[in-house]
Amino acid sequence: MRTVRTQVAIVGAGPAGLVLAHLLHLDGVRSVVLERRDRAYVEGRVRAGLLEQGTADLLRDTGVGRRMDREGQVHEGFELRFDGERHRLSTAELCGRTVTMYGQQEVVKDLIRARTEAGAPPYFGVDDIAVGDLTGDAATLRCTLGGQPAVVRADFVAGCDGFHGVTRRSVSAGRLTAYERTYPFAWLGVLAAAPPAGEELIYAVHERGFALHSMRSPTVSRLYLQVAPDEDLARWPDDRIRAELRTRLCPAGEPLHEGPLSRHGITSMRGFVVEPMQYGRLFLAGDAAHIVPPTAAKGLNLAVSDAVVLAGALAAWYARGDRGPLDGYTRTCLRHVWRAQDFSASLTRLFHPYPGEDAMEARLRRARLRRLVGSGAAATSFAEEYTGLARDPAAARRGAGA
Numbered sequence: 001m002r003t004v005r006t007q008v009a010i011v012g013a014g015p016a017g018l019v020l021a022h023l024l025h026l027d028g029v030r031s032v033v034l035e036r037r038d039r040a041y042v043e044g045r046v047r048a049g050l051l052e053q054g055t056a057d058l059l060r061d062t063g064v065g066r067r068m069d070r071e072g073q074v075h076e077g078f079e080l081r082f083d084g085e086r087h088r089l090s091t092a093e094l095c096g097r098t099v100t101m102y103g104q105q106e107v108v109k110d111l112i113r114a115r116t117e118a119g120a121p122p123y124f125g126v127d128d129i130a131v132g133d134l135t136g137d138a139a140t141l142r143c144t145l146g147g148q149p150a151v152v153r154a155d156f157v158a159g160c161d162g163f164h165g166v167t168r169r170s171v172s173a174g175r176l177t178a179y180e181r182t183y184p185f186a187w188l189g190v191l192a193a194a195p196p197a198g199e200e201l202i203y204a205v206h207e208r209g210f211a212l213h214s215m216r217s218p219t220v221s222r223l224y225l226q227v228a229p230d231e232d233l234a235r236w237p238d239d240r241i242r243a244e245l246r247t248r249l250c251p252a253g254e255p256l257h258e259g260p261l262s263r264h265g266i267t268s269m270r271g272f273v274v275e276p277m278q279y280g281r282l283f284l285a286g287d288a289a290h291i292v293p294p295t296a297a298k299g300l301n302l303a304v305s306d307a308v309v310l311a312g313a314l315a316a317w318y319a320r321g322d323r324g325p326l327d328g329y330t331r332t333c334l335r336h337v338w339r340a341q342d343f344s345a346s347l348t349r350l351f352h353p354y355p356g357e358d359a360m361e362a363r364l365r366r367a368r369l370r371r372l373v374g375s376g377a378a379a380t381s382f383a384e385e386y387t388g389l390a391r392d393p394a395a396a397r398r399g400a401g402a
């Protein structure tokens with residue numbers, strides 16, 4: 001049996017696990033990353049695309065932002081459409097901050113390359129991890145590495161294996177409390193091989209349902225439609241998707257560039273938080289600990305934020321024997337987690353007609369939209385949450401002296 005000894009065993013090579021491994025490396029802490037899927041799958045998985053300013057700054061500050069700076073698109077604001085009107089909100093003017101459009105899979109590629117260049121690439125295709133006792137002198141994971149049964153012994157385990165991963169489920173029953181909300185709709189998402197219709201994101205609130213026009217590059221658009229939670233993709237041929245996008249996004253005949261559609265998928269809308277985010281030698285980060293509905297694009301950014309907190313806490317332990325930040329990991333993270341949950345929930349409520357919504361509720365939503373575009377104070381508060389001012393991981397890392 002092969003034995004691998006490390007300081008931190010990281011389960012999952014998504015944004016949380018890879019950012020954590022990258023920061024630990026910079027802090028001189030040894031780690032191994034164990035990923036269930038193969039490299040091509042992980043690098044090709046299309047998901048989030050909006051990086052808050054603090055996330056983009058962190059990647060830049062830590063030496064993995066060069067391609068993002070070349071290929072990503074910095075957005076100084078976004079457009080909101082409702083009642084046949086178009087409103088632009090400039091986050092740069094409202095709070096001096098921007099967001100960067102750069103696909104999650106590109107962030108993942110850049111981080112995997114950094115791990116590989118550092119001589120510690122993730123182990124891919126590790127699909128049988130069993131987590132042993134988490135409360136003893138060390139943590140033990142059993143799995144198969146390169147076709148051989150293996151034991152990974154570590155001081156700590158970072159559970160960065162997403163919502164359906166194995167680490168959260170390895171905690172004994174009754175130790176964690178889950179808070180959950182399921183929304184009565186989902187998003188149908190596609191990529192279109194067509195230049196975006198505008199330079200910034202377009203959020204369209206329409207009585208037939210919400211629509212979002214986003215982008216991945218100057219030649220690829222990312223489009224979403226609100227659909228029923230149990231929607232069957234087979235009922236959405238491309239012509240129907242295009243017609244519905246035109247109806248919701250372009251009620252006054254605004255342009256929408258059309259091109260071949262691909263990567264069709266349905267994303268369910270759920271809010272989920274587990275408390276505490278740690279147990280014994282296990283620390284959960286990213287989607288393993290919490291899920292947000294995608295409306296405010298916080299999932300990836302929260303995963304990065306957790307990784308920064310955890311890396312700082314582990315570095316404090318190894319550098320100074322200071323256990324305080326590790327003990328306080330849950331408390332530190334939950335502050336920003338619940339803020340992001342609240343912002344995501346209120347944006348979801350604001351943008352989506354709920355099934356069976358009555359005329360009163362529709363008018364209340366419209367009044368809230370009018371306040372957002374008509375009140376400087378409301379717009380500024382929104383811009384701060386949208387760009388992530390309240391939980392800036394780059395500032396947190398700089399503050400930790402790293």
Ligand SMILES: Cc1cc2nc3c(=O)[nH]c(=O)nc-3n(C[C@H](O)[C@H](O)[C@H](O)COP(=O)(O)OP(=O)(O)OC[C@H]3O[C@@H](n4cnc5c(N)ncnc54)[C@H](O)[C@@H]3O)c2cc1C
Pocket residue numbers: 011012013014015016017034035036037042046047048049050104126127129160161162163164165166167265266267285286287288294296297298299300301303
């Ligand atoms: C379709 C879709 C669209 C999304 N769109 C957006 C968006 O627009 N904006 C936004 O902010 N967020 C979005 N999200 C959410 C965002 O992608 C996640 O919040 C983000 O990926 C979280 O990163 P993570 O590292 O915590 O988890 P993941 O990215 O889920 O990474 C977890 C990793 O662990 C691996 N893993 C799982 N189980 C095991 C196991 N047993 N052993 C080893 N490895 C394992 C997985 O293969 C995966 O690579 C979207 C999510 C989905 C599914």
